[in-house]
Every structure is written in C-alpha cells, then in structure tokens.
Amino acid sequence: MAPRVLVSDELSETAVQIFRDRGVEVDFQPKLGKDKEKLAEIIGNYDGLAIRSATKATEKLIAAATNLKVIGRAGIGVDNVDIPAASRRGIIVMNTPFGNSITTAEHAIALMFAVARQLPAADSSTQAGKWEKSKFMGVEITGKLLGVIGAGNIGGIVCKKAIGLGMHVIAYDPFLSAERAQEMGVEKVELDDLLARADFITLHVPMTDKTRGILNKEALAKTKKGVRIINCARGGLVDEAALAEAIKSGHVAGAGFDVFEVEPATESPLFGLENVVCTPHLGASTTEAQENVALQVAEQMSDYLVKGAVSNAINMPSITAEEAPILKPFIRLADVLGAFVGQVTESAIKEIEILYDGATAGMNTKALTSAVLAGLIRSQVADVNMVSAPVMIKEKGIILSEVKRDKSGVFDGYIRLTVKTENQTRSIAGTVFSDGKPRFIQIKGINLDADVGNHMVYITNTDVPGMIGFIGTTLGEAGVNIANFQLGRDKQGGDAIALLYVDAAVSEDVLNKLRANPAIRQIKPLVFNVD
Numbered sequence: 001m002a003p004r005v006l007v008s009d010e011l012s013e014t015a016v017q018i019f020r021d022r023g024v025e026v027d028f029q030p031k032l033g034k035d036k037e038k039l040a041e042i043i044g045n046y047d048g049l050a051i052r053s054a055t056k057a058t059e060k061l062i063a064a065a066t067n068l069k070v071i072g073r074a075g076i077g078v079d080n081v082d083i084p085a086a087s088r089r090g091i092i093v094m095n096t097p098f099g100n101s102i103t104t105a106e107h108a109i110a111l112m113f114a115v116a117r118q119l120p121a122a123d124s125s126t127q128a129g130k131w132e133k134s135k136f137m138g139v140e141i142t143g144k145l146l147g148v149i150g151a152g153n154i155g156g157i158v159c160k161k162a163i164g165l166g167m168h169v170i171a172y173d174p175f176l177s178a179e180r181a182q183e184m185g186v187e188k189v190e191l192d193d194l195l196a197r198a199d200f201i202t203l204h205v206p207m208t209d210k211t212r213g214i215l216n217k218e219a220l221a222k223t224k225k226g227v228r229i230i231n232c233a234r235g236g237l238v239d240e241a242a243l244a245e246a247i248k249s250g251h252v253a254g255a256g257f258d259v260f261e262v263e264p265a266t267e268s269p270l271f272g273l274e275n276v277v278c279t280p281h282l283g284a285s286t287t288e289a290q291e292n293v294a295l296q297v298a299e300q301m302s303d304y305l306v307k308g309a310v311s312n313a314i315n316m317p318s319i320t321a322e323e324a325p326i327l328k329p330f331i332r333l334a335d336v337l338g339a340f341v342g343q344v345t346e347s348a349i350k351e352i353e354i355l356y357d358g359a360t361a362g363m364n365t366k367a368l369t370s371a372v373l374a375g376l377i378r379s380q381v382a383d384v385n386m387v388s389a390p391v392m393i394k395e396k397g398i399i400l401s402e403v404k405r406d407k408s409g410v411f412d413g414y415i416r417l418t419v420k421t422e423n424q425t426r427s428i429a430g431t432v433f434s435d436g437k438p439r440f441i442q443i444k445g446i447n448l449d450a451d452v453g454n455h456m457v458y459i460t461n462t463d464v465p466g467m468i469g470f471i472g473t474t475l476g477e478a479g480v481n482i483a484n485f486q487l488g489r490d491k492q493g494g495d496a497i498a499l500l501y502v503d504a505a506v507s508e509d510v511l512n513k514l515r516a517n518p519a520i521r522q523i524k525p526l527v528f529n530v531d
Helices: 013-021 036-045 059-064 083-088 101-117 119-127 153-164 178-184 191-197 217-221 240-248 287-307 324-344 365-377 388-395 467-477 508-515
Strands: 004-007 025-028 048-051 070-073 092-094 145-149 168-172 200-203 227-231 252-257 276-278 349-358 399-405 413-421 425-432 438-443 446-451 455-462 482-489 495-502 520-527
Touching: 004 013, 004 036, 013 025, 013 287, 036 059, 048 287, 059 083, 070 287, 083 092, 083 388, 092 287, 101 119, 101 153, 101 200, 101 227, 101 252, 101 276, 101 287, 145 153, 145 191, 153 168, 153 178, 168 178, 168 191, 217 240, 240 252, 324 365, 324 413, 324 425, 324 438, 324 520, 349 365, 365 388, 365 399, 365 413, 438 495, 446 482, 446 495, 467 482, 467 495, 467 508, 508 520
Parallel strands: 004 025, 004 048, 048 070, 070 092, 145 168, 145 200, 200 227, 227 252, 252 276, 349 399
Antiparallel strands: 349 413, 413 425, 425 438, 438 446, 455 495, 455 520, 482 495
C-alpha cells in the first residue's frame, strides 16, 4: 500500500507532483491547516504531513496522528511544530534549511543598504512631494567592518557577499574553525571583540537558550558608537526595548529588522524610530525560495517514506539514500542487540556503552545507536522507534557512550553493546555476514556464532555434562523444533550459555521443566523481528 501524505498548506503543483512521481499518494488541501478541528479529525489517516507556517502541529494534533511517521516543514523554522511531542511519538520532523538561504542572506544585505542610506524614509519623503536631499545623509558600505554573529549556512553567504561589496568581515561563531574562517576570508573573533569593532552587525544564529537576548542591554553598551544592527534570523535575539533606547540616545545609528519577539508584530519599541527599517518576516519571501523549499520537502519526505532515507531531520540522525541500503542490515543488527539485552535485563539500566569495531566505526553510528536504543527499550515500550528511543534514554538519566576503534579481531566489523545496572553488567556483540543477516558472535564474553530468529531461548547454566541432551530431549518431547543450537562456556565447569533458535514460541510449562534442572540459573524466551 502506497504511503499517504497530507499537504495542509500552500505548496506548488510541482512539489505535489514529486510526491506522486515517487509513489506517494497525496491529499492536497492547502487551506486545511487553518482548520484545527478538521485537521485533527483526519490526520490519523496519513503517514506524512507537509506544511508551511499556517499549520500548527501541536501536541494535541500529534496525539491524534496515530499513523504519522514524518512531518515536513517547507522552510527552516519549525516553531509551529511541537518537536518534543513528535519525538515522543516517534515522528520524524524535517525542515529545509538550505532552500531559502540565498534569499535570506540577500534580504540581510538589502536591509543593510536600506539602513546605510535611509532609503525607506527618503522614498516616503520624496513621494510626499518634499525634496529633503540634505536630510538623508548616508554612509558607504565599502570599507566598513561587518560583524557577523553566526557564520553558518546563511551567515556564510552574507560573509561572501559582504566581501564582494568591499567590506571587511569579522565573525563570531563558536563552531567556526580557524581553518574554515581562513577559507571564507573572515577574521574569527570573540563576541566582545566583534561588538567593540563592527560598524554593522548582522545576526544569523538559531534561537536557543544561549542565543536568546545575545544583544541585550549590556551587549549593546559594548558596541561601537554609530553601529547599525541587522536581524533577519530570529526575533528575541535582540532586546528590542534596549535597542530602541540605544537608538534614541544616538549610540546606535540605525537598525534593520525582519523578525520580532512577537509575530505578527503589530507593535514594537522599534516602530516609528528614525532610521529603523522594518519588514514583515520577508527573509524567505521570494518566488525562487518558496519553490525551492517546497520541492525539497517533497523530495525529502518521499525519500523517507519510500526508501527510508532521512535528511534534514530535526530529531533523527540523517541517513542518505545511498547509505540506506548498506546501513539497513546493520540497523537490524543494532536493533536485535538492543532487544536481546532489553529482554534479559530485569533491573534498571544505569549506563549504556556501544562499541563500533572495524567497518562499523566508519558507518553512520548515530543512526545505529538510535536503533540499539529502540531495541533496548522495546520490551518496556512497544511502540518505541529510532526517533523516540534517544529521548526516552535521556529522560531516564541513563549515561550513554559510544566508542569507535579500528578492526581488532577476525570480523571486518562488529557492534558490542554493554549495559550496567546496579548489580550486574551485560554484554553482547554481533555482526552481519555476507547474506545480510544479523549474527550473535559473543555473549558475556563467551564466543559463539548464532543465527537470529524470531523465537529464541537464552539459557545460562553451570557447565556440567548432559546439558545438551537434557535441553534437546525436553524440547523434543514438547514438540518444539530447534532450528539452531549454539553453546559456549568460559571454562570447564564454569559459566556456560545456550542460545536456541526455535520454530515457535516455547510455552511456560516447557520452560518450567527446563528450570527444574539445578544447573540452569536463568532461562529467557526471546522474541525478535528479523523477517
């Protein structure tokens, strides 16, 4: 059955056709996003929801989306999506961060020109029949020092365009390396240095707890007198009231704002001030950008629903279309390793360590780790998946660590999962053979080679003679067929394990007959989904 996507906001016909061309059934209702009740009534029928800004994917809507697997936002901002609620329900949230990058960067440059030359006020004055040439004395862009706060995708484009305009550029970005700054032709500086030196300051950072109010009253006081400030990123990065006071005092010469603390912005401390240029969040408002993000979200959602590829996800590691088929058997392996430990561990888990050895260390380990965690939690929460599992682990306060190392054994690559509880440590390792099927290769440090089946029985016992015969006879008398029987021990007379792959679930009565043997310490029936 083809996956179904609901488009509840305005998307181009070309984008809608992309869904159809890729085997996705589309229900195009561009006005539905404004009707919350109707949307909630039908959302349970769809695998995907494609939106812009009109649709609000609230916790209430997500709770009604019983079949939803992905929400695609045509644009960069996901303020209208309750991401924690979506993550808890295992719904991937995607955006299109690059479709409107050029448009937003160009708008920042346009605002910088408008503020430098007081263009809106000059236009209004001239069209009013005045000729106030001497009133609108501006400043040149060329030769000025531009301070860029956030030199990522959009900020990087602004840097390039500003250098092309003959500006000198300094950048504050904790994630910008010295090498990358040199490649871009910018000087990497600390924030206080940028504030003290820049003639123009433009912001291009996301809204986080760390960036909220990054230009507050104290920061504005550190700026160079006569500075001009541009914000096309997010409202709330700049304290609008503090900026208004700085403009009134003459310390800040002007500002260009496309985003505001409260939107739609019907009022702001900046409104009505001289040499303040305001636009209604037009950063992405070009025909090219709107088309680009619509096409991107259709492609991304289709790739996920049809191929399992994940790109530009907010709450899930990306998996490219090229690596998806290669990664798929290892994701299945990661899932069964987690499922094994989750089913045999009875006390609360305190720590999780995942070792990637050899070839697996070079794979998309974020995705593999998500699969391990999903398998681990599934015995407690049936509907967990790769999106919701990491959230649950974090909420439980469990310590998670990844280790990567070069090939250390006979296998080209394997994964080992170790968990620690208050009173024990459990460990299991596995790999994928050439047939693409997962194998268990080590349990509790004991080597073996076990196929993974839908129904298995795990037994720990003291190594004594006759165990093989006892287990085989007991199961045979109960009509249980054994497809594969793997044994291992640490030493003669020491700890031993048996891992049986059986054709069907073993009844509790049969398990109790096995438990009656004094040498057996633990028996666990296991269920895996490997078909």
